[in-house]
Amino acid sequence: MKVDVPVSDAADVVATAPREAAAAATLRTWLDAHGRVLVLTGAGISTASGIPDYRGPDGLWKHRAPITYQAFMRDPAMRARYWARSFVGWPIVARAQPNRAHAALVALEARGRLAPLITQNVDGLHTRAGQRSVIDLHGRIDQVTCTACATRVPRAEIQRQLAAEHPEWTSLTAATAPDGDADVERVVIEDFTPPPCPHCGGLLKPDVVFFGENVPRERVLDTQAALAAADAMLVVGSSLMVYSGFRFARMARERDLPLAILTRGVTRADAIATVKLDADCEAVLAAIGSGVG
Ligand SMILES: [Zn+2]
Numbered sequence: 001m002k003v004d005v006p007v008s009d010a011a012d013v014v015a016t017a018p019r020e021a022a023a024a025a026t027l028r029t030w031l032d033a034h035g036r037v038l039v040l041t042g043a044g045i046s047t048a049s050g051i052p053d054y055r056g057p058d059g060l061w062k063h064r065a066p067i068t069y070q071a072f073m074r075d076p077a078m079r080a081r082y083w084a085r086s087f088v089g090w091p092i093v094a095r096a097q098p099n100r101a102h103a104a105l106v107a108l109e110a111r112g113r114l115a116p117l118i119t120q121n122v123d124g125l126h127t128r129a130g131q132r133s134v135i136d137l138h139g140r141i142d143q144v145t146c147t148a149c150a151t152r153v154p155r156a157e158i159q160r161q162l163a164a165e166h167p168e169w170t171s172l173t174a175a176t177a178p179d180g181d182a183d184v185e186r187v188v189i190e191d192f193t194p195p196p197c198p199h200c201g202g203l204l205k206p207d208v209v210f211f212g213e214n215v216p217r218e219r220v221l222d223t224q225a226a227l228a229a230a231d232a233m234l235v236v237g238s239s240l241m242v243y244s245g246f247r248f249a250r251m252a253r254e255r256d257l258p259l260a261i262l263t264r265g266v267t268r269a270d271a272i273a274t275v276k277l278d279a280d281c282e283a284v285l286a287a288i289g290s291g292v293g
Contacts, residue, residue: 023262023279024287030232030260030275031113031288038115038230039105040248042238044263046123048099048282050092069213072205073147080192086206087162087169087192090155093141098129101236101282104289106130116226120238120245122208135222137215137244139208144194148202155206158194166192215244227251232258237281240268249273 031037043053071078106129108114116133119126122141126134144153163170169192194204209215227233233252240246240261249269252259260275261267262284270276277284 020279020283020287023277023284026275027234027260027262027277027284028288030258031108031234034232034258035113036115036229036231037108037113038226038233038248038252038257039108039117039236040233040238040245041105041117041119041121041126041236042240042245042263043121044237044239044281045101045119046096046099046121046125046237048101049096049123049125051096051121051123051125066211069210072210073203076193083162083194084169084192087159087166090141090159093123094156094159096123096125098125099282100286100289102126102129102131104285105236107289109133115230116222118223118226118248120242135219135226137209137219137223139206141206141208143207144204145207146197146200146202147205149197149200151197151199152207153198153204158204161194162192209244223248224251227255227257230257232260235259235261235263235267235269235273236285237263238267239263239265 043051047053067078067082072082102125105114105117105126109117109131114133116135117126117131118135118137120137122136122138124136124140124142142155144155144158145151146153196202197204227248230252233249235245235249238245240249246268249259249261249272253272258274259269259272260277261269261273262277262279262281264278264280267273267276
């Protein structure tokens, strides 16, 4: 089923209401028709919490591409640049609050309607909203891990240490990307890096899956188990341009599970979706949040 909801020439406020109302009606019917739903969320669900998406509706990068795992591990200058940008962006992620879309998914879970939720976001907002069963596919930005011994340190503690060493940076603010990286256009101090691992002296890295890095095997198995427990799959706020997310949509279709996509703009999985809802995910989920049994 391909659903045509009213489409405006521009994403103007006037045309938004009927688009979201139509999408909510369709999604409510779709949810009622299926048992346990596997929900996969992306950056679009967090934009209403003030965390910007780093791809536009056309699927292209809005700013620069993020750092790769290889560059982070190999190049001290790239690492310093990453931490400098992350230092400026972190307060926005740390202050962000879950929105009505997160709350609606908590309500669906409480009614026994969901398989474990898979998120591509690293902001931790599903867990903070009260979602009990969450698989953080790409990790969590609020944790830092030693690449040698796996010791974990809270990101907030790293922020305090960096602020103490670089007080001149604490007044900066920046627009952020979903991984807490920030768009800082300036010469980076070469030693702008956190201290080594307090346990073994190893290299600390944010506990997130960087581009060019694999999702840990155990986490992949968790997601496959979640898919096996589902009767249908719903993608929320993701263009699925990152392969690790697209792969689950494709696996769902290979199992003949219905696939609904709720997001603004084109996605990589449009051709295999059974329902496509081009609408604002927060408004739509808020509309159905209290009305689905
Ligand atoms: Zn260590």
